Amino acid sequence: MIGQDLGGRYEILTRIGGGGMALVYKAHDVLLNRNVAVKVLRQQFVHDEEFIRRFRREAQSAAALSHPNVVSIYDVGQEEDTHYIVMEYIEGHNLNEVILERAPLQPDEAVRIAMQIADALDHAHQNHIIHRDIKPHNILIGKNGRVKVTDFGIARAVTSSTITQTGSVLGSVHYFSPEHAKGINTGEKSDLYSLGIVLYQMLTAKLPFLGESPISVALKHLQENFEEPRIVNPHIPQSVENVILKAMRKNPNERYGSAHEMLLDLDTCLRPERLKEPKITFIHVNDMEETRVMPAIRGDFPPPAPKEQERNQPLSSKTDEQAKDSTLTPKAKGWKKPLTVVGVTLIILALIIGGFIWLLGWLDVAEVDVPYVVGKSETEARQMIEAVGLKVEDPVLHEHNKEVPKDQVLSQTKRNMRVKEGSLIQITVSDGPELEELGNYVGKSLQTAIDELGALGVIEDQIMIEYVFSEEAADTIIQQSPKPGEEYNPESVEFKFMVSKGRETVPMPNLIGKRLDEAKDLIKANELTLDTADILYEPSYLHQKDFVISQDPYKPKDLVSKGAKISIRVSSGPPADAKNHQFNIVISPAEAGKTSEIRIIYSDASGENIEWDKRQITSTQTFPVTVIVAPDTEANVTVYRDNQFIDRKVITYEELLKGTNSSTLTIPGEEVQATEEPVQAEVDESNDEPIEEEQTGQQEQQQESEQP
Template sequence: MIGHDLGGRYEILSRIGGGGMALVYKAHDVLLNRKVAVKVLRQQFVNDDEFIRRFRREAQSAAALSHPNVVSIYDVGQEDETHYIVMEYIEGNNLNELIQERAPLQAEEAVRFAVQICDALGHAHQNHIIHRDIKPHNILIGNNGRVKVTDFGIARAVTSSTITHTGSVLGSVHYFSPEHAKGINTGEKSDLYSLGIVLYQMLTGKLPFLGESPISVALKHLQENIEAPRSINPHIPQSVENIILKATRKNPSERYSSAQEMLLDLDTCLRSDRLNESKTIFPMFNDLEETRVMPAIRGDIVASASAERFEPKVVVSDTSTKWADGENNKNPKKWKKPLTVVGVTLVLLALIIFGFLWLLDKLDTEEVEVPYVVGMTLADARKELESKGLEAQDPPIREFQKDIPKDQVFDQNKQNMRVKAGSAIVLYVSDGPEMVGLKNYVGQMIKAVQEELHSIGITNDRIEIKEEHNEQPLGTILEQTPASGELFDPLTVKLSFLVSKGPETVEMPDLVGEKLSTARKLLKSLGLVLKEENILYEPSYLHEKDTIIMQETHMPLDQVPKGSDITIRVSSGPPADAKSYVLNVRISPAVEGQSSEVKIVYSDARGENMEGITRTITSTVDIPVTVILAPDTVATVTVSRDNQFMDTKTISYDELVSGTGSSGLTIPGEELVPPTQNTEEQPVQGEVNGSDGESTTEGESEGSEQGQ
């Protein structure tokens, strides 16, 4: 059933409960996109036309109820032989589970629940609907604390063919009203009796009547008074006990006249002025139909009565004494004749009674003890019942049981009692865990699949996830084990999924400043793609031709999927109208033969005060300096030697265009004076120096001209 689209609208998600007559599933209403509860009639009842007719009629009547404390009925339908009722889905627990966990409840909480149940019953009674099966199992407590009463009208649908099934009667017999137990028509006050039993159980943690069989419990409802709740739980206020005692009176006329009257009493029972009110005393109720224990009639009393009835009496008087004596003496045997008649009559009666008892004994079927077959396989259970003169009802009632192997009996309707030989025993047989067909999850996202699996009871510790890089988006299921369509038990299955981690990624390198050829090799080694159409060329003063200027699509250190296309901007060199000029700088060391540090700084279209060349020289050298000029700009070249400014050369764009620019820059050094010359030879030397000085002056003049 799980995974089936019932009526083409309700997608069955998981089983959430069940009873002797129906199973309840959680489902998704695909039309209205909401969660609903779907009650499905068990298969053994699908051929009972009267049951189906009443089932649907009562469900339709319950659907007319609209109350915040009544589970709403949304739809009633049939698909093939499946009859179902769609109702409101409540997140929470039923009252029976709450009682098992926490009973006895606090008086305030129990009264709050009872008020809401009573309000729901009042609404139903006003609409002429009697619940007939009020018990904690049919009362839902939502996570918000709101009470919802469910299963309205279902009890009326039980027929003679289903009344013996334990699922329809045994589960409710502890909450029967006396009139319900008698089998007579029940009314509103029967529901109030059941509510009183529920309130009793909430406050004491126990049921008022227990027995070995449903019949014994029903008889106690008829014959015995309930034990006072305060004798079990002295913390119960007297006012609340009085409500329980009144609601559970054997005589319906002594109970509340309506749910509204009981609701008013519940609303005020916890007021301070009522908590310690006196205990309500009810008059004795004598039910003429009540089962009683009568004293046995002894045999000697019967014989004495019979003899007295048939023995002739002699009348004695003063005037007839002689006559009587004379008659008796004269006919001594006359009195024996009536006695003989009586004796023969008694013998005949005894023979008739004996024959009647003998005939009853022959007609009366032998009673046998019902064997306990729970835990046996169905085949062994049948054999055991047949060996005792009994038989198993065919077919048995089968249910999915998560903890019981398939074909093992987990319950029987009669046990620990004697029944007539040949009686049929209803066996409840396990179909094992409910198996579910695995969907095809390949291509779906793992997060959504995990949520769906959680809804059918598969926890994360039974879901194995393996990951690998793939072209599919991150989190996409690539493979699953078991395969699609295989049947599995949601409580024990272990699933394995291979999930995509997305494409494999690499760290994007920093390409700015690299040559295009170098970038090509690096990107190829990383599995990235550089297409020709993704290389964007543009002119640049700052970057040489074929040097990467910018990364367009991915920045350095980004994680990039392998195979991704990369887009870059590459320098095509200076613009077409730019001018390039090579200035030759001829420079000598400060002292010939000694080393000097030379530093050249230039400013042009690429930037200001850019360091060009730094070199150590020991002799005169030529150093070419390339400058680039944009229209209407100038370039400067500044030369320093040994950290001392030596000279600056300016080149203008217009000079280059007109061809009038100077060819270079010359910076001479100093000549070394020989140490052997003395003062006496200075005049002669002066002449030499004079001539040399003249030539030196000319050299400097020439250098200045060159500089100009």
């Protein structure tokens, strides 16, 4: 059923309970976007037309109830052989679970729960609906403490043929009223008796009547008195015990007149002035149905008349009778007819008595004890049942059960009793936990698999995840175990998913400023992809030809998946209208024969104040410095010797258009330096260009003579 859609509207999510007649599932109403509870009729009843008809009628009548303490019924439907009832879904526990976990409950809590049940029963009784199966299993308690009564009207749909098949009625025998146990029509007060037992159990943690078999428990409801609540639990107030004693009277006339009357009594029983009230007493009312000893009847004829009556009889009448007798006496043949009648009668009586004795002998079949086969395998159970002369009723019922292993008997009928040889015993065999068929999650996201499996009752601790690098998108399932289509137990299976974490990543290398062939080697070493179409060339003043200008779309040190495609821009050299010019710098040491440090700086279209070189010289040397000049700009070269500004030479783009491809800057040694020592060169910090305050006439003439 898990995953099935009923009526194209109710998506079955998980099983939440079940009983002898139906299984209950949590479902999602896709139309109204809410969770609901769906009760599905067991398959063994789907062909019982009378059962289905009454089941529907009672479910529909219960749907007419609208009360905060009644589980609402939303829908009744059928899909092929599946009959279902859609009800309100209550998030919480049933009262039986609360009793098992915490009973005995505090009086105020028990009374509060009982009041809400009584209020629900009052509403139902006013609508002419009798529950007939009030027990803790049918009382739901939500997380907000609200009490909800469920299964209204369902007990009425149980026919005599289903009582022994399902055990559903006998299963509730501990909460039967005496009139229910007698098999007579039950009324509203039967529900009040059951509510009294529920209140008794909440406050004492035990049931009032226990027995070895359902029949023995039913007889105790009829014949025996229960142990009073305050004997079991002295902490129960007398006023609360009085409510229980009145609700559980065997004679319905001595119980509460209605659920509303019981509700009013519950509402006031915990008031301080009532806590120590006197114990309730009852006037004995003769029950015409109770068992009595009747006097034996000695004969079928009236007693003889007194002798005085005979003496007073008239003489004439006696004389007449004697005369009649004397008249009949001469007829000798009259005796044969009575004798014939008597003879025939005796023969008939003999035949009747003989047949009756024969019938009793035929009906008097030996009784045997029913073996207890719960927990045995189906084969072993059959052998045990047949060994004592009993038979297994076919077909054997099968039911999924997460507690009982597969192929073991989980229930049987007629246990703990003696039955006639040849009687049929119905057994129910466990099919183990209800298995689900695993879907194919390969290619789906991990979260999708976790959500779908969680709806089936799988917890995250059952899911093992291994992350690996792959070509698939991150969080995509690559492999799964169990394999798709395999059946599994949602409560015990361990899932293993291999999940992609995407392609393996590497830090993006810095390609800017690298030669093209060097950049290609770095891309290949990091398993990245560079297509020829993604190498773009463009002119550049800043980068030499075949050097990388930029890289896209990843910046240096970005984490990039292996195999990712990138593109680069490569310098094709300066633009076509750029001009090259070579400065030939001839420079001597400051003092002949001594070492001087020479530093040359240039500015052109490729940048400002670029250091060309720094060297140690001991003699006059020539240094060629090539610069690039863009249109409408100029280039210059500046020379420092021993950390002092010596000279600067400028060339403009207009001069280069005239054909000036090179020029010479000569810097002599000591004799020139001596004249220059007083002159200080200031460097403009904004562009590092020297500002000369004075130039000797000799230097100006020398520079002019060196220019072409």
